[in-house]
Amino acid sequence: MTTVQQALFAAVAQLRAAGIDTAPKDARRLLASALGIAPDRISLHMHDPLDDFDAFAQIAFDGLLTKRAARVPVSHLLGGREFYGRWFTVTPDVLDPRPETECLIAAALAAPFATFLDLGTGSGAIAVTLAAERPATTGIATDISVQALDVAGRNAESLAVADRIGFVQSRWFQAIDGTFDLIVSNPPYIALDEMDGLQPEVQLHEPRLALTDEADGLSAYRTICAQAPAYLTWQGRLMVEIGPTQAAAVSQMMQDAGLVQVQVLQDLDGRDRIVAAHMPQ
Template sequence: MIRLWRWIISIVRPVKVDPNPMTVQQALAAGTAILKQADIPDPARDARLLMAACLGVDAGRLTLHVQDNMDAAAEAVFMADVQRRAGGQPMSHLLGYRDFWSYRFKVTPDVLDPRPETETLIEAALAQPFDSVLDLGTGSGCILLTLLAERGGATGIGADASPAALHIAEQNAAELGVADRCALEVSDWYAGVEGTYDLIVSNPPYIAADEMPGLTAELFHEPRMALTDEADGRSCYRIITAGARAHLVQGGWLMVEIGPTQGAAVSQLFDAAGLTDVQIRTDLDGRDRVVIGQNPQQTA
């Protein structure tokens, strides 16, 4: 099947010379066909990114190499990655990174894959003044570290119950040059956190347990604890909103990402916690994506 025998054979014995090597263009066509058959949304794009990573070239310069012959080892790596992608493995796990906002974050199966819709939360946060930020369930650190990179001089804490996730966030903090302005703490939400902050942000697990079987295959490669609360999808919001005012300065803001059907329910939790100016922000597709609310100023 599309010369898959070649890289299978290479596993069991070396291939010294291939009398009919595939060109990069031919391999791209073969990989795209496999991904298309597997109903991957943008098969040509993914094939090009996998090929660029395989060859160690920038994806924008791949056109310069399409007539090059591929050696057996490179072809084997490319076709193996194509098969993994066809099986639903996220591109970020195959490439080892995900671009988010204007930064590149290391991503592994230990952290939630940063997604474009989360940039709605970044946009909302950057619209407010803040010098200190707390990120609950920081994962890869994409929210906290982006905010610190964009707001020079600000400091922050990233809290997560997963030491493995914090190890990835630590590497990302160093890569973005903000490690000296953030602390990463193993914490079950607020349990290990002290002090008050100008801003609290979170993208908590919001998928209900009974919705998990209907997820796409790609999501099953991500940490389950980052996807679902194993309940109704709102238990984490109850914890976050209940403790928010004790961890916010007067006038500080709480901002959380939500599922597109959760706007009204999460807004009610904000109201019940005593937060004011509660608003729902939509993403680029017009879906409810972020709820924000302010810790009220004390009046004389």
């Protein structure tokens, strides 16, 4: 009879053979899902037979492993992922929220704001987190994709902030009126010539529209930086996530738009990740 430990060891080997660098972590998360327990409780059950949990646990686990070995993202297999301490539904219609984007949240929360605008919201991870962390705020979240807005709306509902976020189908500022204390965005920043180098999980399973501008990776920033001043309150802030080689170009765009106090912030790996600026006083 197969134990939890035996199943886990075999799963790690299978995923490593498929070229997955995160095999131990992924195997643990998928096994926990198949067993119906939290990943951090796997260690308590290492010597228990799989059949003690569910007669079909091994079948369910095998199915998840087969799909993961085919490079389906773990978030798609589990139906979501944790971001900034909260669970977000994730589907193939939206980008999988990355830990690096939590740096944008931390930077945004470092100063007060009453209103915010999230451009290209995708899963709603940024907008929903900002609203959840600052209960007195209201915001608007946009996306060109109706399917993405549906996912974001569901996340807002499940995390009890839907009454404070308006979801608008818009290409950047196209359908937006008014001004905001904070404008944030994690736009498509991968250049066309970089797409072939992406991991299969990203290249095959995430929406291309949210990954690349089909050009040099800077198109969205040109629009956002040029138009943002018209939508910012006095001393309002603009913050965008960037690719690690784009800081100089995006910083210059913000300066050219008349924004001041331009800053480049790094992620936990020390890579340039956020460019931020203020409206002048």
